[in-house]
């Protein structure tokens with residue numbers, strides 16, 4: 001009896017620990033292990049190469065471009081998404097059926113699968129038959145190349161990401177805005193603060209926990225972008241949309257250079273791990289303005 | 291100079307009418323206390339004066355200007371909120387300074403004002419702390435300082451003392467009264483505590499269900515209430531109010547048919563052991579239910595044929611007997627008509643001693 005009551009908690013959590021270990025912990029360590037080898041998936045012999053994969057990777061101009069792409073994509077999509085959704089949240093944070101409807105409409109992209117989203121946007125962005133260019137033409141503006149030119153392809157992907165993410169972010173922002181006590185605004189009205197000062201000195205600081213949460217979550221998500229790239233551009237044209245996860249996928253499962261792909265995976269792990277660490281550090285100081 | 295005049299103010303939230311036809315003049319430089327039971331519309335009235343709430347009808351005048359439609363910041367009023375509403379992300383200094391910066395007061399002038407005001411409220415050592423690091427009383431002072439630094443013509447305060455413990459509240463009351471003397475501005479102070487109202491205000495406005503019951507000096511309100519509500523709202527224990535049928539047998543047949551209720555203050559009743567008739571008194575016997583000894587005064591709850599009554603005695607030994615005789619001088623009776631209004635024309639109040647005994651609202 002006593003033995004059982006001691007063991008029971010462990011037995012209860014064992015299944016989830018097992019699943020977690022097999023599908024999360026083990027692959028991570030196996031990936032780190034593989035990053036020091038050359039292997040093609042088939043050959044029973046794995047050749048140990050030390051840090052060669054890493055050295056080779058950082059000397060590869062293609063990889064450096066991939067890193068730059070990832071960084072550009074992340075910074076652009078996160079900052080645009082945060083700014084737009086904050087603006088939307090401030091606009092939508094009021095009563096009325098209309099605002100509820102708009103909020104719901106904005107949120108709906110969040111629940112649609114990225115694959116369908118990608119296909120639809122591919123069609124919208126088609127240079128010849130796409131709706132977007134048709135609209136541009138209607139207003140007498142110049143047609144754009146969207147996904148088919150290296151100058152605009154990454155921006156087009158950012159556009160899709162922002163469109164998909166803005167509703168969710170706005171929803172979280174609205175919740176954050178609603179938790180700001182109303183009398184803060186009354187006090188600032190009596191203090192003759194204008195709209196900009198009120199936003200900058202009251203709203204933004206009071207919203208900072210929400211803001212940090214969303215920035216980190218969006219950063220992590222953006223750095224791991226894959227579906228839209230795999231479906232819409234395949235990393236092209238001329239590598240202009242090749243980002244880290246897609247790069248890993250190509251080296252691993254197209255060129256079967258598992259060791260090299262694992263090394264890139266380790267880089268991704270470090271970046272995302274760092275962001276997560278920052279997030280938990282901030283989370284532990286929940287209310288940042290105190 | 292800023293006298294505040296409310297003219298036929300009306301306020302509805304959606305369909306619900308909270309305040310109707312409210313007229314009151316708050317004199318320039320007065321310490322006016324708005325008092326009434328919870329939900330009677332005190333905060334709403336105050337917020338309408340501040341401009342934080344838009345009235346549904348009527349006019350608000352501050353000084354010689356109608357402020358309908360004037361923004362809160364431009365009304366020359368400052369407000370102290372019940373929970374202080376300090377900006378949690380700013381230090382004490384930044385809290386006080388915020389309004390000054392918004393008003394583009396030059397830096398030197400700001401520093402001088404902040405120094406001066408924080409010395410008055412005793413906050414000089416806490417300038418760089420955040421509100422979270424302060425005690426309730428200190429936060430309250432920050433809220434006061436933030437209001438004072440505007441040097442407004444009108445101070446509006448919504449139950450600013452209700453979050454403080456009894457001792458601190460007492461101290462802050464005194465400080466606020468002194469502050470009022472020093473600044474000479476118009477103070478409008480909301481509370482639902484009648485003791486606070488009596489001890490602080492030089493004018494009291496009693497509200498009930500969105501209507502003003504009486505606006506007068508504290509002593510006037512105590513000695514000469516306009517209606518049953520005021521009579522029972524002010525004073526601890528409240529005035530004894532007895533229905534005409536119950537008291538009629540003790541009145542020697544002298545009770546005008548317009549009089550619906552009769553009241554007397556607990557301290558005006560005399561309590562004796564023996565039954566001896568006293569001229570000009572309503573007399574009845576009663577049984578003591580409870581005795582509350584508060585030091586100098588003792589409050590008895592009594593049960594008599596005419597109902598439950600409270601009696602307050604001063605500096606007299608505790609009465610242990612069960613059965614006592616109560617005598618109330620006729621001149622100390624208050625008459626009320628069918629609507630609960632005073633029926634002064636029937637009272638014999640000419641001989642009434644118009645100084646209520648101390649206590650009760652110390």
Ligand SMILES: Nc1ncnc2c1ncn2[C@@H]1O[C@H](COP(=O)(O)OP(=O)(O)OP(=O)(O)O)[C@@H](O)[C@H]1O
Nearest residue numbers: 303308326327328329330331332333334335481482
């Ligand atoms: N924003 C609002 N929406 C709807 N009804 C409201 C609103 N604010 C106040 N009321 C109603 O108006 C009435 C008066 O409220 P108010 O806050 O002025 O009362 P109060 O006298 O200050 O009471 P308390 O002593 O409890 O603070 C209440 O019945 C309240 O329910």
Ligand SMILES: [Mg+2]
Nearest residue numbers: 332333334448
């Ligand atoms: Mg209130």
